[in-house]
Amino acid sequence: MSTDLLGRDYATFPAPEPLKQHGPARVIAMCNQKGGVGKTTSSINIAGALSQYGRRCLIVDFDPQGAATVGLGINANTVENTIYTALFDSRADVHEIVQHTEFENLDVIPANIDLSAAEVQLVTEVGREQVLADVLRPLKAEYDIIIIDCQPSLGLLTVNALTAADGVIIPVAAEFFALRGVALLMQSIEKVQSRINPSLEVYGVLVTMFTKTLHCEEVMQRIYEAFQDKVFHTVISRSIKLPDSTVAAAPITIYSPGHKTSKEYREVARELIANGVVA
Numbered sequence: 001m002s003t004d005l006l007g008r009d010y011a012t013f014p015a016p017e018p019l020k021q022h023g024p025a026r027v028i029a030m031c032n033q034k035g036g037v038g039k040t041t042s043s044i045n046i047a048g049a050l051s052q053y054g055r056r057c058l059i060v061d062f063d064p065q066g067a068a069t070v071g072l073g074i075n076a077n078t079v080e081n082t083i084y085t086a087l088f089d090s091r092a093d094v095h096e097i098v099q100h101t102e103f104e105n106l107d108v109i110p111a112n113i114d115l116s117a118a119e120v121q122l123v124t125e126v127g128r129e130q131v132l133a134d135v136l137r138p139l140k141a142e143y144d145i146i147i148i149d150c151q152p153s154l155g156l157l158t159v160n161a162l163t164a165a166d167g168v169i170i171p172v173a174a175e176f177f178a179l180r181g182v183a184l185l186m187q188s189i190e191k192v193q194s195r196i197n198p199s200l201e202v203y204g205v206l207v208t209m210f211t212k213t214l215h216c217e218e219v220m221q222r223i224y225e226a227f228q229d230k231v232f233h234t235v236i237s238r239s240i241k242l243p244d245s246t247v248a249a250a251p252i253t254i255y256s257p258g259h260k261t262s263k264e265y266r267e268v269a270r271e272l273i274a275n276g277v278v279a
């Protein structure tokens with residue numbers, strides 16, 4: 001047994017068993033319209049940890065900034081095809097758009113600035129909320145988990161991510177305005193649930209950038225009041241090693257496996273497996 005930062009006791013998450021077969025993938029939208037809360041960092045590092053547990057992982061970079069692409073060592077400006085191609089070119093084979101990173105079990109569908117045109121272009125598409133879901137469908141059999149790294153907005157791209165997803169992880173930074181805008185995000189999730197994707201779940205709220213201060217502990221309590229047992233037991237500490245690993249273009253669990261935040265991201269991966277979110 002362990003006790004988390006909220007004082008909740010929980011059974012520690014066992015090291016996962018290797019998988020004997022792969023797929024179909026769970027699709028997770030990493031979503032919060034607040035910028036800089038750790039969506040991309042958590043996408044890369046949760047996938048990094050799961051890939052090291054032998055889970056086949058695909059990250060869909062769904063942000064024109066292309067941070068997840070670059071953070072996995074892929075040059076977003078020299079790749080021929082991106083998620084933008086997959087969304088709008090009906091002749092494109094999505095399997096050919098997937099890039100293998102240098103890390104085992106870890107692939108990415110890249111994005112670059114082209115994606116910034118998508119929001120406007122999607123408006124006139126038939127079934128405009130479902131375009132990403134269609135793109136990902138043929139890939140599900142090959143992966144155990146697909147993580148969509150959303151951009152910081154609640155526009156049509158994010159609605160596409162919520163429509164394509166089985167569930168949402170909401171990273172929340174442990175700082176003063178942590179919960180600002182979260183009510184709006186929950187409304188968007190509820191609208192997608194009631195109108196398009198009734199089986200969409202909230203897998204959990206992941207507290208990031210935590211430091212052991214009274215302030216952060218108070219923020220944690222607020223987050224708990226808002227989300228109760230949806231808050232993951234595992235909390236990600238604030239550490240300069242995380243931006244360092246992004247610059248090094250590798251998941252922290254590979255770049256610096258013994259670091260505290262590597263242990264934390266492995267713990268989140270195990271929590272997801274223990275909860276049945278990931279096989």
Ligand SMILES: Nc1ncnc2c1ncn2[C@@H]1O[C@H](COP(=O)(O)OP(=O)(O)OP(=O)(O)O)[C@@H](O)[C@H]1O
Nearest residue numbers: 035036037038039040041152209237238239242243
């Ligand atoms: N736990 C952490 N400790 C310290 N720095 C962090 C941590 N997590 C993320 N960062 C850094 O904070 C910045 C924002 O993180 P990240 O890019 O993951 O957020 P985001 O939610 O994806 O941002 P955006 O909304 O712009 O897409 C990055 O420079 C990242 O390296």
Ligand SMILES: [Mg+2]
Nearest residue numbers: 039040063067
């Ligand atoms: Mg990001």
